[in-house]
Structure formats: C-alpha cells, structure tokens
Amino acid sequence: MKKDLIKIIIASILFIFSLAVKYENEWINNAIFIISYIIVGLEIIIKAVRNIIKGKIFDENFLMTIATIGAFFIGEFPEAVAVMLFYQIGELFQSYAVDKSRKSIASLMDIRPDYANVYRNGKEEKINPDEVKIGETIIVKPGEKIPLDGIILEGKTTLDTKALTGESMPREATEGYGVLSGCINLNGVIKIEVTKKYGEGTVSKILNLVENASNKKAKSENFITKFAKYYTPTVVIIAVFLAVLPPLLVPNQSFSDWIYRALSFLVISCPCALVISIPLSFFGGIGGASKMGILIKGSNYLEALSNVETVVFDKTGTLTKGVFEVQKVNAVGISEEELLKLAAYSEYYSNHPIAKSIKKAYGKEIDEKQVIKTQELSGLGISARIGEQDVLIGNEKLMNDHEISFTKCTDIGTILYVATEKRYVGYIVIADKIKEDAEIAIKELRKNNVKQIIMLTGDRKNIGEAVSKKLGLDKVYTELLPDGKVEKVEELLKTKSEKGKLAFVGDGINDAPVLAISDIGIAMGGLGADSSIEAADVVIMTDEPSKIVKAIKLSKKTMRIVKENIVFAISVKIAVLLLVAFGISTMWEAVFADVGVSVIAIINALRVLKGKKQI
Numbered sequence: 001m002k003k004d005l006i007k008i009i010i011a012s013i014l015f016i017f018s019l020a021v022k023y024e025n026e027w028i029n030n031a032i033f034i035i036s037y038i039i040v041g042l043e044i045i046i047k048a049v050r051n052i053i054k055g056k057i058f059d060e061n062f063l064m065t066i067a068t069i070g071a072f073f074i075g076e077f078p079e080a081v082a083v084m085l086f087y088q089i090g091e092l093f094q095s096y097a098v099d100k101s102r103k104s105i106a107s108l109m110d111i112r113p114d115y116a117n118v119y120r121n122g123k124e125e126k127i128n129p130d131e132v133k134i135g136e137t138i139i140v141k142p143g144e145k146i147p148l149d150g151i152i153l154e155g156k157t158t159l160d161t162k163a164l165t166g167e168s169m170p171r172e173a174t175e176g177y178g179v180l181s182g183c184i185n186l187n188g189v190i191k192i193e194v195t196k197k198y199g200e201g202t203v204s205k206i207l208n209l210v211e212n213a214s215n216k217k218a219k220s221e222n223f224i225t226k227f228a229k230y231y232t233p234t235v236v237i238i239a240v241f242l243a244v245l246p247p248l249l250v251p252n253q254s255f256s257d258w259i260y261r262a263l264s265f266l267v268i269s270c271p272c273a274l275v276i277s278i279p280l281s282f283f284g285g286i287g288g289a290s291k292m293g294i295l296i297k298g299s300n301y302l303e304a305l306s307n308v309e310t311v312v313f314d315k316t317g318t319l320t321k322g323v324f325e326v327q328k329v330n331a332v333g334i335s336e337e338e339l340l341k342l343a344a345y346s347e348y349y350s351n352h353p354i355a356k357s358i359k360k361a362y363g364k365e366i367d368e369k370q371v372i373k374t375q376e377l378s379g380l381g382i383s384a385r386i387g388e389q390d391v392l393i394g395n396e397k398l399m400n401d402h403e404i405s406f407t408k409c410t411d412i413g414t415i416l417y418v419a420t421e422k423r424y425v426g427y428i429v430i431a432d433k434i435k436e437d438a439e440i441a442i443k444e445l446r447k448n449n450v451k452q453i454i455m456l457t458g459d460r461k462n463i464g465e466a467v468s469k470k471l472g473l474d475k476v477y478t479e480l481l482p483d484g485k486v487e488k489v490e491e492l493l494k495t496k497s498e499k500g501k502l503a504f505v506g507d508g509i510n511d512a513p514v515l516a517i518s519d520i521g522i523a524m525g526g527l528g529a530d531s532s533i534e535a536a537d538v539v540i541m542t543d544e545p546s547k548i549v550k551a552i553k554l555s556k557k558t559m560r561i562v563k564e565n566i567v568f569a570i571s572v573k574i575a576v577l578l579l580v581a582f583g584i585s586t587m588w589e590a591v592f593a594d595v596g597v598s599v600i601a602i603i604n605a606l607r608v609l610k611g612k613k614q615i
Helices: 002-020 026-054 060-073 077-111 202-215 219-249 255-269 272-291 299-305 336-346 353-362 396-401 438-447 461-471 482-495 509-517 530-535 546-581 587-614
Strands: 116-120 123-127 137-140 150-154 157-160 171-173 184-187 190-194 294-296 308-314 320-331 371-377 381-386 389-394 414-420 423-434 452-456 475-477 501-506 520-524 538-540
Touching: 002 026, 002 077, 026 060, 026 077, 060 077, 060 255, 077 587, 219 255, 255 546, 255 587, 272 294, 272 299, 272 546, 272 587, 294 299, 294 546, 299 501, 299 520, 299 546, 308 482, 308 509, 320 336, 320 353, 336 353, 336 381, 336 389, 336 414, 336 423, 353 414, 353 423, 389 396, 396 414, 423 461, 438 452, 438 461, 438 546, 452 461, 452 482, 461 475, 482 501, 482 509, 501 509, 509 520, 538 546, 546 587
Parallel strands: 308 452, 308 501, 452 475, 501 520, 520 538
Antiparallel strands: 116 123, 116 137, 137 190, 150 190, 157 171, 157 184, 294 538, 320 423, 371 381, 381 389, 389 414, 414 423
C-alpha cells in the first residue's frame, strides 16, 4: 500500500502541475500528462494484457485501459490521466478496506501457538504443538498461549479467553479445570494433561472455520458475480455502437464527440462498486462476528440469519448450564448444614453428577472414617451408616418402602428425601440451572421478529415444561430421543414460510443430526461436543444464548448495507450512463460514477466492522 500511495502522490503532483502551468508548446503539458499516466497506470495496462492472454477480457483493467488510451487518441489528455488516477485512488481505498477486514478476522490467527513446553523423561522440551501426544503433560508459563486442549493437573492461574470467546473478563482456573488451546495464561505456572491432538483442538478448528468461511458464498454475492459476467460485455457492445452508429446514421455528427461519449460510457460501466463492496460487506460481517465470539462458517449462513423466523433450542447445556446444582435445602428437626452433611457423607463414594453437586454444596472436607458403610439401592437411592446413624437418602419410593412419613415436595427437579434412624429430616432439591442470559435471549429474539421459539429435550415432561414456562417459550417437546428431535425439526421445517429460516441451537452429541438438517445449525462451542461444532453452521464460543440475537442483528445490518450498496451503485451508474449517452455529462462525471461510487460503497461496507459497538 505504501508503494501504491507513493505512485499516486507523484502522479498527482505532475497532474496538478500540468493543469496549473500552461506551456506555449502544448506537447510539454501533454508529455507531463503521459508521464503521470505511466506512473499510475502502467500496472493496470500490464494486468489487462495478461488477462486478455488468459481469456479474461471484460474486467475493470480492460475497461480502464481502453477508456484512457482512447481518451489520449482523441486529445483528452487531462481526462485520461484523471480516470486512471482516481481509479487507482479507489483501488488504494479498497486495499485498505479489505486489509482492515482481514485484520479483524486474522486477529484470530494470534491464537495459533508457536510451541509447547512438554515434560518428557523428567525434562522440559520445547517442541511443535503437532508433535505432542494425548496424555502427555505440558507446562504453560505466565504470558504464554495454551497450545493444546487439556485439563489442569497442577497449579492455579487466570486465563485470558478474549481471542476465543470475545469476553474481556479473565477466567479463574485451577486443578481439574478444562482449558482450551488459544487462551493466554496470565499468571501462575500450570501443568496440563493433553486431551486432544493439535489438529483436533479448539485453535485448529477455529482457524479452519475462518479460513474456509469465504468459500461459501451468499446468494447476494452469487448474484453480483453473475450480474458482472453479463453486464460488462453488454455495456462494452453498447459503447461500440455508441461510438460508431450515430456518426454514420445522423448527419453532422463527429466521430470524436461520440467516441468520447463511448469512452465515458466504458468508464462508468466498470462494476467495481458492486464487485468489491458486496463481498467486503460479508467479509466484514464475519470479522465483526468473530470479535464477539461468534464464528460464522460462510457468508451464506450470515445472509440466512437475517431471515430466521423459527428458533428451536435444545435444553441441557443450551438454555440451561448442563450442571446439576443444589437449588433448595429444606431441613426438618435439624439444621440445613447438618442435612447437607448427612447427604454429602452418604454420597461420598459416588461419582454421579447428583452426588457431586451435593458434595460441592456441602463444601467441606469429608472425614472418611465416619463413612462406615454405603449401599446403592437400585432405582431408590442410598443406604449408609454415618458415624452412629443409619441414613437413607433417595426418592419417594425409598421413603414408602421403609414406611417413613414425609412431606412431599412439589418443586421441579430431582428431589432427594433424607431420613435418619427411620425419621424424616428433610429434602434436597437438585436441578439444572437456567443460564443467566437465557431469558434475555428469548425476549430479544421476539423483538427481532422471530415468530416461534421452541424447545426440544430428552428430559422429563415436568422439568421441560417448567423451564419452558419460566422462559416464556411457545412450545416444548419433552422425553425425545435423538431421532425424535430430528422428526420434530423436519415437521417444523415444513411449516415455515418460503423465505423464512429455521435455526436449531444445541450442544450435545445427540444434537449433531438436527444441527445438520436445520437451515442454520448453531452450536454452543465452549462446552459443546466436537460433533455438534463440526455439524453446525454457526458456533457460539461463549455458550451464551444471547449471542444468537447479536448474530441475527449483525446479519440484518450486513444485508441492509449490501442492499444499500446494490441500489445506490446501480442507480447512479444507470443515471450517469444515460446522461453521457445524451452528451449531457462528461468523463469527469463518469469518473465519479465509477471511482466515487466505489469509494462510497466501500465506506458503507466498512460500517459492518463496527458491529460490536453498534449491536
């Protein structure tokens, strides 16, 4: 860009000098114009010749070359230089715009790790991340990128996840915490057990998604490509007729006048504004989304998001956290702390998610010596001897089987009743917690003209309906197996309008088939299964449902800009083409209709890069 800028500055100085200073010998001025033209236009002429040899005749290089050389032949030296000079200024502006869009996406490339510190044979070795095997231990020091996905074995730190999730707040991480490659270790040395090879890790997948995104074109981009393919040669043919037929058919008409009009016609015909600004808008949209922690796999999906009228959610891990937590402790005759202690000690040897949630809620060290005996009662719960007490913890049937009188709980979730020495002492409610921003996401989706919001879940009817009621969903289908989800989505696809799109949002392995058949598959990428991320068209790296609304808003903004550019560029070009054909406008207006419109369209397209600030 610096080299091109220097050329433009030198050519501009010569051009302005030749216009300002008039020599008696006109050829001195013309010679300066020609030198200015060669400085700024030689590269374009060479490109045009090369493309003609390759069979690519009707491109912008050909149009600019023919129009400017033609202008020299009819003695319009200033116009010839001006066309090429302003065209190159437009190209420089385009290069800047594309470079800015690329940088917004390429910032993701900063997450690519250069090396991994592997602990082998009692020594630390610095090697390529590709060479690290699953199960090996890597050491990550403060300021280094985490090179591979894994679990922290030793150490405590704070992680900068901004490159992956778009979140500015660092995350605390300690032993047992699952970490993703691409995060930056801010403080503390940590040892990580590698769980995925580099090629299967988060960094590798994100880079592949971004690099392949431009291969999937939106309908608007395909339209512009086809439009330019037929539009440009048609205008060239009209220009030839415009240069030749009027002087031959109409009396007292000069060839030079009509050739000038035809050359101006060629300058205007260049479809640069459309060919540049439309892909740039989509490219910028994908870049803007990546800044927010949203990965869109192609401009076709970015375009489709603007037409979403039905959103179908999975429940666990999508609208809810997918983590069991103690929601309520109701003690009878003993303290809540004592009730939790009895439950935690009884569940000491269990690795079930429910048992883990109780032990986490208790939050204290368990004295193993007090756990005398535990026995799992299939379909009922657990029988345990804790110190001097016999404890029963489980469902209603367990209480009834032991003829223990208890107060039935009607709360939604998994209810564990607790009894000691055949005496009921209370209950604990454990449930999957709804994500903090799920309710906001549903409200915002409705504001953005989403007509139907539906939830599909394999969970029990009472739990599914309770979540649906709390979030204000339109419909909920419960107790569904993976094939049942596919069946329901296929039914919903038949009910949507012709232009409307159905988006399915999920995170589990069982969601992959539904993500694949939906118009737009959206996966939760932070905790989501690999198969779901592979099958999805859009990946939300922060696992926040509200990011779906941001993706839809960004899509609508991108499409609005695309439509503005199409209407503006075509309208101005048609208007100036007609004015030139009738001799009302000159080549100066033609330059505006080409370069000016391109610059305005590019500036408009760049607005989408500021998506994070404006959405």
